[in-house]
Amino acid sequence: MTRIGVVTFPGTLDDRDTQRAVRVAGAEAVPLWHRDKDLKQVDAVVLPGGFSYGDYLRAGAISRFSPVMETVIEQARGGMPVLGICNGFQVLTESHLLPGAMLRNESLHFVCREQKLRVENAGTAWTADYSAGQEIHIPLKNIDGRYTADERTLDMLEAEGRVAFRYLDVNPNGSQRDIAGITNEAGNVVGLMPHPEHAVEPLIGTAGTDGLGFFTSILKKLVAA
Amino acid sequence: MTLDTVAHAAKTPDTEQPWAELGLKKDEYERVREILGRRPTGAELAMYSVMWSEHCSYKSSKVHLRQFGEKAPETDALLVGIGENAGVVDVGQGYAVTFKVESHNHPSYVEPYQGAATGIGGIVRDIIAMGARPVAVVDPLRFGAADHPDTKRVLPGVVSGIGGYGNCLGLPNIGGEVVFDACYQGNPLVNAGCIGVMKHEDIHLAKASGAGNKVILYGARTGGDGIGGASILASETFDDAKPSKRPAVQVGDPFQEKLLIECTLEAYAEKLVVGIQDFGAAGLSCATSELASNGSGGMTVTLDDVPLRDSTLSPEEILMSESQERMCAVVEPEKVARFLEICEKWDVIATVVGEVTDGDRLEIFWRGEKIVDVDPRTVAHEGPVYERPLARPSWQDALQADDANKLARPADADELRAQVLRLVSSPNQASKAWITDQYDRFVQGNTVLAQPEDSGMVRIDEETNLGVALATDGNGRFAKLDPYAGAQLALAEAYRNVATSGAKPLAVSDCLNFGSPEDPAVMWQFSEAVRGLADGCLQLGTPVTGGNVSLYNQTGDVAIHPTPVVAVLGVIDDVTRRTPVAFADEGHLIYLLGDTEEELGGSAWSQVVHDHLGGLPPKVDLERERLLAEILISASRDGMVDAAHDLSDGGLIQALTESCLQGGKGARVVVPDGADPFVLLFSESAGRAIVAVPRSEELRFTDMCGARGLPATRIGVIDGEEIDVQGQFSIPLSELKDAHEATIPNLIA
Amino acid sequence: MARVVVDVMLKPEILDPQGQAVQRALPRLGFEGIADVRQGKRFELEVEGPVDDAALARIREMAETFLANTVIEDFTVRVDGSGS
Amino acid sequence: MARVVVDVMLKPEILDPQGQAVQRALPRLGFEGIADVRQGKRFELEVEGPVDDAALARIREMAETFLANTVIEDFTVRVDGSGS
Numbered sequence A: 001m002t003r004i005g006v007v008t009f010p011g012t013l014d015d016r017d018t019q020r021a022v023r024v025a026g027a028e029a030v031p032l033w034h035r036d037k038d039l040k041q042v043d044a045v046v047l048p049g050g051f052s053y054g055d056y057l058r059a060g061a062i063s064r065f066s067p068v069m070e071t072v073i074e075q076a077r078g079g080m081p082v083l084g085i086c087n088g089f090q091v092l093t094e095s096h097l098l099p100g101a102m103l104r105n106e107s108l109h110f111v112c113r114e115q116k117l118r119v120e121n122a123g124t125a126w127t128a129d130y131s132a133g134q135e136i137h138i139p140l141k142n143i144d145g146r147y148t149a150d151e152r153t154l155d156m157l158e159a160e161g162r163v164a165f166r167y168l169d170v171n172p173n174g175s176q177r178d179i180a181g182i183t184n185e186a187g188n189v190v191g192l193m194p195h196p197e198h199a200v201e202p203l204i205g206t207a208g209t210d211g212l213g214f215f216t217s218i219l220k221k222l223v224a225a
Numbered sequence B: 001m002t003l004d005t006v007a008h009a010a011k012t013p014d015t016e017q018p019w020a021e022l023g024l025k026k027d028e029y030e031r032v033r034e035i036l037g038r039r040p041t042g043a044e045l046a047m048y049s050v051m052w053s054e055h056c057s058y059k060s061s062k063v064h065l066r067q068f069g070e071k072a073p074e075t076d077a078l079l080v081g082i083g084e085n086a087g088v089v090d091v092g093q094g095y096a097v098t099f100k101v102e103s104h105n106h107p108s109y110v111e112p113y114q115g116a117a118t119g120i121g122g123i124v125r126d127i128i129a130m131g132a133r134p135v136a137v138v139d140p141l142r143f144g145a146a147d148h149p150d151t152k153r154v155l156p157g158v159v160s161g162i163g164g165y166g167n168c169l170g171l172p173n174i175g176g177e178v179v180f181d182a183c184y185q186g187n188p189l190v191n192a193g194c195i196g197v198m199k200h201e202d203i204h205l206a207k208a209s210g211a212g213n214k215v216i217l218y219g220a221r222t223g224g225d226g227i228g229g230a231s232i233l234a235s236e237t238f239d240d241a242k243p244s245k246r247p248a249v250q251v252g253d254p255f256q257e258k259l260l261i262e263c264t265l266e267a268y269a270e271k272l273v274v275g276i277q278d279f280g281a282a283g284l285s286c287a288t289s290e291l292a293s294n295g296s297g298g299m300t301v302t303l304d305d306v307p308l309r310d311s312t313l314s315p316e317e318i319l320m321s322e323s324q325e326r327m328c329a330v331v332e333p334e335k336v337a338r339f340l341e342i343c344e345k346w347d348v349i350a351t352v353v354g355e356v357t358d359g360d361r362l363e364i365f366w367r368g369e370k371i372v373d374v375d376p377r378t379v380a381h382e383g384p385v386y387e388r389p390l391a392r393p394s395w396q397d398a399l400q401a402d403d404a405n406k407l408a409r410p411a412d413a414d415e416l417r418a419q420v421l422r423l424v425s426s427p428n429q430a431s432k433a434w435i436t437d438q439y440d441r442f443v444q445g446n447t448v449l450a451q452p453e454d455s456g457m458v459r460i461d462e463e464t465n466l467g468v469a470l471a472t473d474g475n476g477r478f479a480k481l482d483p484y485a486g487a488q489l490a491l492a493e494a495y496r497n498v499a500t501s502g503a504k505p506l507a508v509s510d511c512l513n514f515g516s517p518e519d520p521a522v523m524w525q526f527s528e529a530v531r532g533l534a535d536g537c538l539q540l541g542t543p544v545t546g547g548n549v550s551l552y553n554q555t556g557d558v559a560i561h562p563t564p565v566v567a568v569l570g571v572i573d574d575v576t577r578r579t580p581v582a583f584a585d586e587g588h589l590i591y592l593l594g595d596t597e598e599e600l601g602g603s604a605w606s607q608v609v610h611d612h613l614g615g616l617p618p619k620v621d622l623e624r625e626r627l628l629a630e631i632l633i634s635a636s637r638d639g640m641v642d643a644a645h646d647l648s649d650g651g652l653i654q655a656l657t658e659s660c661l662q663g664g665k666g667a668r669v670v671v672p673d674g675a676d677p678f679v680l681l682f683s684e685s686a687g688r689a690i691v692a693v694p695r696s697e698e699l700r701f702t703d704m705c706g707a708r709g710l711p712a713t714r715i716g717v718i719d720g721e722e723i724d725v726q727g728q729f730s731i732p733l734s735e736l737k738d739a740h741e742a743t744i745p746n747l748i749a
Numbered sequence C, D: 001m002a003r004v005v006v007d008v009m010l011k012p013e014i015l016d017p018q019g020q021a022v023q024r025a026l027p028r029l030g031f032e033g034i035a036d037v038r039q040g041k042r043f044e045l046e047v048e049g050p051v052d053d054a055a056l057a058r059i060r061e062m063a064e065t066f067l068a069n070t071v072i073e074d075f076t077v078r079v080d081g082s083g084s
């Protein structure tokens, strides 16, 4: 069975939800502990949401130096698929696996809403089950979600099609160019602020199951590989 | 300064002690001396003063609260009742649920962010101390007038404190209340509730048993936070003019608390814990004396071993410190190593600070000397009990005679329409999304219903879809008009809310917020409210499992409205059968269940249109509530209704507005023959709800109501993009939406 | 235009979870020998007109009533020498 | 024990909504004449041992890799004269 690792840092909140989403998609969820460098032979890793280390200093700043991240960073550079959701996205930017940085929301408030997104890049390891331009609803909840990068970086991301998701209707946090998520050049590392793991069952919230595609995408890719 | 040891105290009986500054009354101090047979040491005085404060000892309320036990209904559901950190209820399938509401009113006025944040922290620790995994929080809040400048300070701070702490813990916020009223100016009410889930066999109690077992303090280091807060803040009227009385505010660290949750649950899972106690008000004094007095033996504690944040703290201060995010566990000696290992795994500091003894004394040592030697029961359970004088206020009759049904009503349809818009945009009736969107409602992936639904609902078993629902309600205006009825109306509303979403109401917790118990009028309100709630719970068959009392909510002579906040917990076998509020399907029929009388006393309409409070609150008919609940639960289980919304403040028009906006669909409403449109729309008669019935289910549904004797009136159909009250007015949804949603951001943001 | 800096720090007796989290992380990153870390806020104000005693008194009042929460925080006000 | 202060501010070109919110609130509170406000972080480090060039270099490295995120922030490091 395809093994997808889900990292728990102290202060991670959505690890159980992410494990559930992995299982709903049909893969095996493997818990990974921040103090272990060993990734237990997983085929891909998800860095879930939460407030790792309380988000003290900056969101993701302390987790980025954890032992597990040493291995994740190394293997991600080697092509292992990595998905960072919310706090996980922040860890990925702090680790420089993805460019830019995440700042306090423009409203200065925590925001929790069911957010409409457009999938801009359906070619990444985590988005193949969507089609480019597809509009989906995914819950979003953060206070440090304002994606920021310098103009050159933003232009490069646009030019290379690396803006993976864009906010529609409402830009909930003041992200530049309505960016909700991005990918690295190779398409194996993807980070986004909204929470697809909260949209895998019809029962929960009203967003439906639009988030399941993240987990089925990676599963298909790994099975095919 | 010489250390005030037990031996020293015995030799110096005439030493002056600051008992008054610590909040003790003369006779209370004398009683301490009598119990000990000598004067207390400084450390003992600290312990007694904080444990005998109103906040910790319930000395003014105890004689009344007994009714909750005496009048408790027969039920098999109650696994742990009043007296523990929180009550525990059987919800079936081997699961037990614990829930409780507590207040953090005064601290939240002083420092809104930290006060509210630590309120969440405290209630969550109560829940984990029962052995449960916390699964959701709720936050019933009350503020001063919405347009008062200080509300702009207090509300955003409180909301971001609750969000900041709860979001960081990973607990979905699934409900609460936001009420504005000038009576809460200077005395905002910040109540916080939490639900926890466990298996029956995992229930833990706060007691220290088994001589030789170790007492482990774990969590944050102890600092100088809130020293004396428990006694001084909660037992004296807060008076802004005397900032010197402000104790150091406690600062919360939700990250630390999250680690505390995880490591505690891991220790439970490995069966490492004999007894456990959270640290709330009164810190170590409370935790050690409660643990020891609930257990079979005594306890020794070495205070030098307590990890400190500030090395200059005196032993008295260590005992009184209210530093947050600390817990105390009693662990068998051979399991201590493993317990400490789990704490280390989660980066939680843990220290053995004491031991259970086979004596019956609580002895505390400092620098090798004994500074406390008490019978812990006298500290924790045998505090003073007052039978305070009570008197029906002199103004009560005049207030009730000032009949709201006589207020000027809208002269014509245009005025009716205008008043509808005023009502739905008034601060108390307006959308609270600006607030609740700052709370994470998705985390844990089990939230089936959250605000603005009638009750919050979470799934507790992924296989069977078993779930629990919680609603909190309280209407201070009703309670002011009649505290007995007001408490029952709060109960009825919370009960109805739970049933409306499809869950069966099981049990009750409460947070009783009142003015000064030293005022006989307030004490009368309190006693009436408790009597009303206890009688109501007996009649509805829902036991009170625990709760909290907050007194001294007043500025000078002016008390807040009596505000009993009631939380009702319900269970639902299959959360997929839940009933949401939203009118989502065109063509479905709208039925009004229950009877509408001309009842405007204390209503939102009387407040919004006439700034009036007088008359009598709506009548209470708990048998009708029970019948309504049964119908709503059956209808949900058998798929006869697709949406339902209970009627409360603002009456029918408020409920229609919310259901329509939530579903994005309009409604055509026909005023039944003989009904007065104004009364139909604005009356706040209890025991009512609206439901959306698919045409295919209409017969089955009306048959059921008819057979059981519940009035069900077809009042319209879901249709179009406006609320159209035939022959009266129509308001486009977009206009309603703007009116409903703009108010709070305009006032507060 | 002159710059005035207002530093706001938690009072020493108040818990500083942020500073603690940073301090605990340092050894893991290979930085030893830092006994304590406190984290506060720094405000840089660009002041129009002269920064005389009157202006500084106003800024102090602003810090006292608004920038700092004196229930839990202390503050200092100073003109930024480094200029802008 | 010596105190070293690390100030971390958002780079000038990065939007600072916190600073802006403060600045917008000032006139309402009766404080005029503040043209701009930026809000940053201040870290006070208690350093064991001597704060020599080597120690300062280490702290600068700590600021560069950890205390500040140089994608968006600038920092300064200095020994606190006020002493403790």
Ligand SMILES: Nc1ncnc2c1ncn2[C@@H]1O[C@H](COP(=O)(O)OP(=O)(O)O)[C@@H](O)[C@H]1O
Pocket (backbone or CB within 6 Å): B055, B056, B065, B068, B081, B082, B083, B084, B085, B086, B087, B126, B280, B281, B510, B511, B512, B544, B545, B546, B547, B548, B549
């Ligand atoms: N209003 C109330 N109704 C019922 N029980 C109450 C009420 N107030 C307090 N209690 C019960 O009294 C006990 C002591 O309350 P409290 O001191 O708040 O608990 P804790 O020590 O956990 O903070 C608890 O079991 C609580 O549930």
Ligand SMILES: [Mg+2]
Pocket (backbone or CB within 6 Å): B085, B126, B129, B278, B280
């Ligand atoms: Mg408790």
